[in-house]
Amino acid sequence: MKKLILKLVAVSTLALSLVAISTPQSKASAATTHQVQSGDTLWLIGKKHGISVNTLMSANRKSSHVLFVGEKLVIPQTITSKEMDLLARLVHAEAKGEPYAGKVAVATVVLNRVDSSLFPNTVNGVINQKDQGYYAFSPVKNGAINQPADNSAKTAVKEALAFRGMGKGSLYFYNPKTAKSTWITSREVTTVIGNHRFAK
Numbered sequence: 001m002k003k004l005i006l007k008l009v010a011v012s013t014l015a016l017s018l019v020a021i022s023t024p025q026s027k028a029s030a031a032t033t034h035q036v037q038s039g040d041t042l043w044l045i046g047k048k049h050g051i052s053v054n055t056l057m058s059a060n061r062k063s064s065h066v067l068f069v070g071e072k073l074v075i076p077q078t079i080t081s082k083e084m085d086l087l088a089r090l091v092h093a094e095a096k097g098e099p100y101a102g103k104v105a106v107a108t109v110v111l112n113r114v115d116s117s118l119f120p121n122t123v124n125g126v127i128n129q130k131d132q133g134y135y136a137f138s139p140v141k142n143g144a145i146n147q148p149a150d151n152s153a154k155t156a157v158k159e160a161l162a163f164r165g166m167g168k169g170s171l172y173f174y175n176p177k178t179a180k181s182t183w184i185t186s187r188e189v190t191t192v193i194g195n196h197r198f199a200k
Contacts, residue, residue, distance in 0.1 A: 032075040036067045046162030049075045050084060054165050078161065083123035088149035088157045090127055093139035094173075095153070095196070102193040103153055107160035109170050109198065116171060170198040 034045055042053045042065050056062075059076045067073075079087075087107055095103040113119035113126045120126050127145070129136045139145040149157075168190040175195050179185055187199035 032077065034073045034075050036069055036071040036073065038069050040067055040069075041065070042067065043162060045073065045075075047159050050158040050161040051075060051078055052162060052164035052166075078164075079123055084154075084157055084161075085149065086127055086145075087123050088153045089145050089147065090137060090139060091156055092149040092153035093144035093147060094137065095156075095194075098194040098196065100152060100156060102196055103156035104159045104163070105170065105191065105193050105196070105198050106173060107157045108163060108167055109173050111160055111164050112167070112169060112171050115165070118171070168198075169200045172199045173197065174199070 032049070034040075034049065036045075042056055042062075045051075046053045046056055055076065055078060056073065057065075060073050087110055090110065091103050091106050095106045098106075110123060110126050114121055114123055120129055127137060128140060135141040137145070170190045172184060172187055173196045174181075174184050176185065176197055177195070184199070190198045190200055192198070
């Protein structure tokens with residue numbers, strides 16, 4: 001009888017150990033990962049998954065850009081798919097007809113605002129922000145943001161996410177031909193792309 005009890009205890013202990021070991025593995029496998037292929041770079045992986053190179057390096061404890069074929073990288077989610085779609089719709093509405101680089105820059109302005117203490121700390125909060133009764137972005141007011149984004153806007157958002165934290169810190173953009181605010185035109189211009197001036 002003693003031997004039977006000892007066997008049961010041993011089996012139970014082993015079963016509990018296996019549960020304890022397998023639980024973290026199942027959580028890890030649920031996380032998004034990317035297996036490095038020949039020709040991959042952190043920049044290309046960042047663009048593909050919509051994550052900044054800096055965040056990618058930090059999440060994988062990398063001190064250099066060196067990658068090895070077959071290496072598995074953890075891809076943390078920095079914004080939700082809903083936020084990515086909302087941002088792409090804003091880019092589509094604000095930068096339709098603008099060069100691709102201008103679309104990336106518009107998305108970058110929103111991300112810079114999220115990262116700035118001067119603005120709300122979420123994509124949704126930044127895009128829907130009202131200040132003294134005025135919307136920060138006219139497509140929110142006129143409903144143009146409700147139109148689906150095209151592929152160019154979606155790709156621009158992913159590129160802006162990959163570029164996050166490495167730009168010139170633009171927090172605003174405007175069209176000098178239509179801007180009525182003297183305050184916005186007084187801001188330091190960081191770059192000009194197409195019909196838009198970007199500023200901080």
